[in-house]
Amino acid sequence: MNQDIIKIRWHGRGGQGAITAAKIVANAAFVSGYTGVVMAPTFGTERRGAPVLTSLQISKQKIYDLSPITQPDMVVVLDHLIVEEVDVAGGLKPGGLIIINSSRHPDDFDFNGMKVATADVTHIAGEAGLPTGIVNTGIIGAFAKASGLIDMETLTRAIEDEFKGKHPEKNSRAARVTFENTIVGGN
Amino acid sequence: MHIIESGNVAAANGVKLARVQVVAAYPITPQTPLTEKLSEFVDAGEMDAEYIPVESEHSALAVCIAAASTGARAFTATSANGLLYMNEQLHWAAGARLPIVMCVVNRGIGAPWTVWNDHQDAISQRDTGWIQLYCCDHQQIIDTVLKAFYLAETVSVPVMVCYDGYILSHTYMPFEIPEQADVDKFLPPFKPAYALQSGQPANLNTVTLPDVRPDVRGDMAPGYMEIRHNLHTDMRDAIEVLADIDQKFAGVFGRNGNPYIExxxxxxxxxxxxxxxxxxxxxxxxxxxxxxxxxxxxxxxxxxxxxxxxxxxxxxxxxxxxxxxxxxxxxxxxxxxxxxxxxxxxxxxxxxxxxxxxxxxxxxxxxxxxxxxxxxxxxxxxxxxxxxxxxxxxxxx
Incomplete structure (x- = not known):
């Protein structure tokens, strides 16, 4: 059984692009040698604005169990208000990591000792020239910095591939600037 | 080339590579992204096919039946109640021996309404005379679509390519998209034994009497029961044919598909x-x-x-x-x-x-x-x- 799987849960709102963000990371992970990549959105009533989540599993081997993940190693939250609506730390493994799009410092959050990283992606993405509320590429920079899983160069290429013809540079700049401005809290 | 995409996109790429000429479909969750992708391919000129939007699944299959009767390679896709709405045309396509391929993106059947996965849709249609193939991942989806056309056209029996709704249709994973040149090497163009032509009107599948009788040329024509017997024996022969096709596929693409059991x-x-x-x-x-x-x-x-x-x-x-x-x-x-x-x-x-x-x-x-x-x-x-x-x-x- 393949037990060497890194499990990442993405929380966003319907229409916010959490699935696209997870897909970009999936592509970058695959290019980085993780040949087993599975991204499974959880479906039901994904009306715009409602909290949604997506599972991303990455591994060096093929993944056979496609079930939604229940015990993630990391959680990425595209909208800090979701923290008040959804138990984003639910099932998170001990010592797990929560990455939040928030202007607040990681120490302002308390998830029972889980490691927290924050970046003000909403602000940075706006500065990069993206329309207000487009945070799904910026958050990838925070993910890269806090997780250290995939290098920023590979992620930048994956972002620009995904947004070919749709402001690729603005999207990748949002990610790179977010990377530089992500604060990783202590445990 | 490997890409990371959904199972529906894997299926759509298989259909495109198979050089399908007519697509007729009606959207239903979780099949919709598959036919949306096909309409994009046709619109962008990447696929030389007629995309015929219809008002129901019954019409979708009726269009495919007409298209296949003229010798065109035809494809449709559906799920759950959409498949059930096709039921009468499913029997017709098989009885008329038309090699249509259809993706069934498996979903539970209402009532009560559900959009999520089980196999009741395809299993409930198992006795319609269609071949049913099942897939476990995206590579199998794209590969099976290609094999399905070969199989359908070899034995003149329509084929359902079944894959799990959401679990495969909406999940992203890496898979290899075969090269068009390799697909062309593997899958020959559809050459029907008989094709309806506009200058030569014909009656097809008209009332068939219980017993055999001479046709207009004086040759003894099979009755309804002989036609059914032929469908059954050709379905049985399809088991061997599938193994041959699988072997040929492995020869071109290097992937062995285990035709019956993995x-x-x-x-x-x-x-x-x-x-x-x-x-x-x-x-x-x-x-x-x-x-x-x-x-x-x-x-x-x-x-x-x-x-x-x-x-x-x-x-x-x-x-x-x-x-x-x-x-x-x-x-x-x-x-x-x-x-x-x-x-x-x-x-x-x-x-x-x-x-x-x-x-x-x-x-x-x-x-x-x-x-x-x-x-x-x-x-x-x-x-x-x-x-x-x-x-x-x-x-x-």
Missing amino acids: EYRCDDADFVAICLGSLSYHLRDVVDILREEGLSVGVMGLRLYRPFPDQAVRAALSRRKGVVVFEKALSYGNQGALYADIKSALYCTAEKPAVHNYILGLGGREIKTDQLVECFRNSCRHPETIDDEPQWIGLKM
């Missing part, structure tokens, strides 16, 4: 789980866990459901201590359909394994690894204690 850790296994679709891959993890406990287990994914590869099933299962059939469908008031088929295939063997039936995952009910482990373990430890009634997994009553 086995995992079965060589020495006393107990074998068997099922359709992606569940058989999930069960690989379950097998690994039970092997760690010292149990001699394996899992088989059945790729071909109709025609039923009974000889292959018998060869694979007859000397086991136990066979555990996991099913996402049920013949109400009896048992799982696959369970009944497997018992039937094993009836004539001297040493019959104990066969158990579990029903699970209906309407998208979550299938948990620990539940599968517990049920499979229980079947291995007590092969004789479970009666013929199907057992339900995850039922909250």
Whole structure:
């Protein structure tokens, strides 16, 4: 059984692009040698604005169990208000990591000792020239910095591939600037 | 080239590579992204096909029947109640011996309404005369679409390519998109024995009398029963044909598809789980866990459901201590359909394994690894204690 799987849960709102963000990371992970990549959105009533989540599993081997993940190693939250609506730390493994799009410092959050990283992606993405509320590429920079899983160069290429013809540079700049401005809290 | 995309996009790429000439479809969750992708391909000029939007699934298949009658390579796709709405045309396509390929993105049937996965849609249509192939991952989806056209056109029987709604259709994973030149090497153009032409009107499949009688040329024409017998024998022959096609596919693409049964850790296994679709891959993890406990287990994914590869099933299962059939469908008031088929295939063997039936995952009910482990373990430890009634997994009553 393949037990060497890194499990990442993405929380966003319907229409916010959490699935696209997870897909970009999936592509970058695959290019980085993780040949087993599975991204499974959880479906039901994904009306715009409602909290949604997506599972991303990455591994060096093929993944056979496609079930939604229940015990993630990391959680990425595209909208800090979701923290008040959804138990984003639910099932998170001990010592797990929560990455939040928030202007607040990681120490302002308390998830029972889980490691927290924050970046003000909403602000940075706006500065990069993206329309207000487009945070799904910026958050990838925070993910890269806090997780250290995939290098920023590979992620930048994956972002620009995904947004070919749709402001690729603005999207990748949002990610790179977010990377530089992500604060990783202590445990 | 490898890409990471959804199962629906894998299917759409297979259809494009097969150089399909007519697509007619009506959207239904979770099939919709597949036909949306095809309409994009046609709109962008990447696919030289007519995309015919229709007002219902019944019309979608009617259009494919007409198109295939003129010798065009035709494709449609649907799910659940959309498939049921096609029912009359399903029988017609098979009876008319038209090699249409359809993706069935498996979903539970209403009422009550559900959009989530089980296999009741395709299983309930198993006796329509269509070949049914099942897929476990995206590579199998794209590869099976290509093989399906070859198979359909070789035996003149339509083919359903079935894959799990959401679990495969909306999940992203890497798969290889074959090169067009290789696909062209593998899949010859569709050359029908007879094709309707605008200058030569003809009546097709008109009223056929109970007995044989001479046709307009004075030759003895088959009656209804002979035509049905031919469909049945050609379906039986399709079992061998599929193996040949699979071999040819492996020759071009280097991937061996295991045409009937895909086995995992079965060589020495006393107990074998068997099922359709992606569940058989999930069960690989379950097998690994039970092997760690010292149990001699394996899992088989059945790729071909109709025609039923009974000889292959018998060869694979007859000397086991136990066979555990996991099913996402049920013949109400009896048992799982696959369970009944497997018992039937094993009836004539001297040493019959104990066969158990579990029903699970209906309407998208979550299938948990620990539940599968517990049920499979229980079947291995007590092969004789479970009666013929199907057992339900995850039922909250």
